[in-house]
Amino acid sequence: MRGWMSTLRSVTTLADRLVLMAILLLSAGAALAARSGLRPAREAVVTIDRKPVFSLRFDQDGRYTIPAPLGPVVVQVHNGTIRVVQSSCPDKICVYERPVTPLGGVIVCAPNRLVIQVRRGVVSSLDCVTQ
C-alpha cells in the first residue's frame, strides 16, 4: 500500500491528488445521500390476487381481520411492525414469517393469495434495466 502511494505521489502533482480526493468525497457524499433517501414507509398494503384490499399504518397499533379466499386472516400491527397472527390457511407459514417493518419485508400467504408489503412514496418508473 505504501509503495503504491509513493508511486502515485511520484507521478501526480498536489493539485491532481486534490482533484482525486474531491471526486472520492463526492462519491461518499452521494452514497450518504442515497442512504438517507431510503426513507421508512408509513404504511403497508395488503393485496389479494394482486388487488390492494387493505392499508395498514405502522403507527396505528391494532388487530385487523381481513377476509381472504379461505377465510379470515388476522393481522397485527404492534410497535411499528406488522405480522400475521391467525390465518385460515392449512400450513400457517405466514404466521411464522418475519414481520414487515417500515424499512421493508414481505409476508406471503400463498393459499390465500395474500401479500403484505410496505408501500413507498417514491417508486422508480423502472422495473429493471436490461442490455
Next chain:
Amino acid sequence: MPRKTTSPTVRQIASIAILAAAGVVVYVFEGLLPRPLPWVRPGLANVVTLVALELLGVWPAAIVALLRIVLSALLLGTFGNVAFLFSATGGACALAGMAGAHRWFKPPLSLVGVGLVGAFCHATGQLAVAWAFLVRSTAVFAIASSLLLSAALAGLVVGLAAQTTVKGLARVSGSPETGPTAKG
C-alpha cells in the same frame, strides 16, 4: 511566397486516425467491465482524447472523440439508441472538461489531473442522461456514488496511461516530454 494554410498535415490526419482506432478498441474493451447501469461507462476511452488534446490540440481531440464515439456505436450496433446518447454525452462532457482543465489549469494539474477532471465530467454527463431518461428518483444517488468511484479510478488510469503514452511518443519522436509540472 508560400501560401499560409490552416489545413491539417498528413501527420495530423494519420495521428487522428490512429488515436480514433485505438479509442474504439479501448471502448469495446471497456464494455466488458462491470458497471452500475448497462450503458454507463467509467470512460477509459477518454485516454485517446487526452493524448490527442496534449499532442494535437483541442479541435483534433474533438475529431478523435467524435470519430471514436460514432465508429464504436456503428461497430457495436448502438448508433442512435440510449447507449449512444450516454456515450456521446459522456464523451462531449469529458472533452469539454479536459480541454478547459488543460487550457487553464495545467499546471498546476498534470495530465493525471486533467484525466481525473475528464472522468468526473464524463460521469456527471452520463448521470444527467440517466436522470433525464431513466431514473428520476433518489436511486440516482446510489448510481452517482458508484459511478464517481469508478470515475476516480478511471480518471487515474486514463491520466497515467495518457502521461505514459505522451512520454513514450516524445521519446520516440524527440519532442519535449510532458509530465508533472508542479512539485507536490
